[in-house]
Amino acid sequence: MDQDLNGRHALVTGGGTGIGLAIAQMLAARGAKVTITGRRGAVLEEAAAANPGLFPLVMDVADEASVVQGVADAIAARGPVTICVANAGIAEGKSMGKMDLAFWRNMMAINLDGAYLTVRECLGGMLAESWGRTIFVASIAGLKGLKGAPAYSASKHGMIGLMRGLSEEYMGSDLTFNALCPGYVDTDIVTRNTQSIADRAGIDPEQARQMMVKTNRHKRLITSDEVAAMAALLVGPNSGSLNGQTYEIAGGQM
Structure with a gap:
């Protein structure tokens, strides 16, 4: 695989397993130094041990202080983050009648607030380098909603709204913002x-x-590698015009 990301520093939240790990491995294979974050240190260490391009960092995206300190530590160690993958999230269904405020707030804190905080802290490096790629790992639930999962659907709709707002705010620069929407x-x-x-x-x-x-x-x-393949296009050398978009990975038209 081409080393077209050589020297880039990427940060992937929830990078120890699943989609996050597949994207992190793809980025490392293309030459990036990849900080993988999550709440379980042992999982991150295991993933990093299998790939010298991955660097583990314990960080809780629902905790502002943890994100601020974590991203600062990653930048101090590996330079400005110019590829940010806001992947960390939870998926749990609960009908409106069975949902309490604590459930709602926890869903938003991790899925939506976590994405906001992560991107906010990484954005300065992208602006300083005049280049950046941000990928939000959303869901088909961010486009059409899932029965029995209104909180999850709302959190992913919010993530897509955040992506679209940022793409407009930095339109004309070499910063792009996109969302992956797998089934x-x-x-x-x-x-x-x-x-x-x-x-x-x-x-x-x-x-x-x-x-x-x-x-x-x-x-x-769907496999995690199929999602990572779409992410690869969004950070590639000809990705500057891929901006403000949602990419459905659902095996066909929704």
């Missing part, structure tokens, strides 16, 4: 949700898994 991806989140759906619906786990599989238009789970 159900074969990650730990789907594994956890399988049991949750089974419990709520009173069905067995395999039936619950098939409910998610059938939501994807091509009737299979």
